[in-house]
Amino acid sequence: MESNIEDLKEECCSNECNCEENHCEESNKKHKKNHKEDIIKELENKIKELEEKALREKADTINYRKRKDEEVNRILKYCNEDIIKDLLPTIDNFERAIKLDDNELNDELSKFLSGFKMIYCNLTLSLEKIGVKQIDGNKKPFDPTYHQAIMTDKVENMEPDMVIEVLQKGYMYKDKVIRPAMVKVSE
Numbered sequence: 001m002e003s004n005i006e007d008l009k010e011e012c013c014s015n016e017c018n019c020e021e022n023h024c025e026e027s028n029k030k031h032k033k034n035h036k037e038d039i040i041k042e043l044e045n046k047i048k049e050l051e052e053k054a055l056r057e058k059a060d061t062i063n064y065r066k067r068k069d070e071e072v073n074r075i076l077k078y079c080n081e082d083i084i085k086d087l088l089p090t091i092d093n094f095e096r097a098i099k100l101d102d103n104e105l106n107d108e109l110s111k112f113l114s115g116f117k118m119i120y121c122n123l124t125l126s127l128e129k130i131g132v133k134q135i136d137g138n139k140k141p142f143d144p145t146y147h148q149a150i151m152t153d154k155v156e157n158m159e160p161d162m163v164i165e166v167l168q169k170g171y172m173y174k175d176k177v178i179r180p181a182m183v184k185v186s187e
């Protein structure tokens with residue numbers, strides 16, 4: 001650093017500068033002061049830049065955590081969905097078996113059918129406990145969120161877009177439709 005000062009003194013006091021040594025020293029001090037101020041400004045700008053970068057990275061980390069937490073909560077909330085979807089055809093088959101006319105069956109089949117009814121009731125109660133609900137749509141307005149129109153029919157004394165008949169029950173798991181009800185709709 002001393003060599004730099006000496007170089008600056010020589011430069012200042014060279015042939016271009018016909019001044020006294022005091023004046024050269026003052027000029028040298030001003031030059032050093034300006035140089036220090038420039039370095040300070042540059043360092044302050046660098047500090048601001050690094051602080052802004054740190055804040056952006058902190059915000060990115062917070063946003064990542066929020067997204068991850070939301071995804072984990074969603075996964076945990078609907079963790080049984082695949083199992084429930086696999087059980088729905090079994091429930092449908094139980095309902096078809098239960099619809100058999102009990103009066104036309106002999107005693108052995110009636111006992112067998114009553115066992116089916118008990119199994120069906122236990123299964124539906126278990127599903128209700130974990131948040132599975134049937135979508136009720138019969139004689140209600142058609143809603144594509146909850147219903148899937150399979151057939152249409154013109155029925156007297158019924159408004160258009162009303163569910164005439166539920167062909168296959170729909171189900172919701174908590175607040176999510178996991179299977180829309182297949183319905184017949186009025187024209």
